[in-house]
Amino acid sequence: MKSDDVLLIGIKEGDQRALEDLYKKYYYRLCDFAFHYVRSFELTEEVVSDVFLKIWRNRDSISATGKFKAYLYTAIRNQALNYIKKDQNRNLFESLEDLDQTIISEKYHPEQELLFKEFKNSIEVFINTLPPRRRLVFKLSRLEGFTYREIAEIMSISVSTVQNQMVEAVRQLGSYAMIDK
DSSP states (O other): OOOHHHHHHHHHTTOHHHHHHHHHHHHHHHHHHHHHHHOOHHHHHHHHHHHHHHHHHTGGGOOOOSOHHHHHHHHHHHHHHHHHHHTTTSOOOOOSHHHHHHHSOTTSOHHHHHHHHHHHHHHHHHHHHSOHHHHHHHIIIIITOOOHHHHHHHHTOOHHHHHHHHHHHHHHHHHHHHHHO
């Protein structure tokens, strides 16, 4: 798959295919991230789609600086918070079940799919035991590969808060692993 910088250059030049490739590359991860804020599958899709629509509309001002992934997550957070402000009275508590079903690939054999589901469920059980902020920090660090500084920027918290949350998450993971055996 093409790098973000190459895709951004294509988008800036008006290449819709480059936008589609970028969308496919980040869609599920951004949905998972947005869901932490809006707690609705429908709003999650809308948040992600709106961010990509804004990217397309503002393609002339795009800067391919190598930090586009962090920009995307920040844009998703901001868009999600905007939806929450606009839609305070709406029921925002739906299940991740629909999202989970779309993530599981059809290319696995049934046996592999079962093992994958068991492993994924075990990880999700652990992650769901974490407090919300710690859970988000953990996912951004361990599942998305962001640095502590990038996480701090995305979440508008200090780097030391990110570090503290990760220390506690890893400590909890050790305790969870001992209980799980």
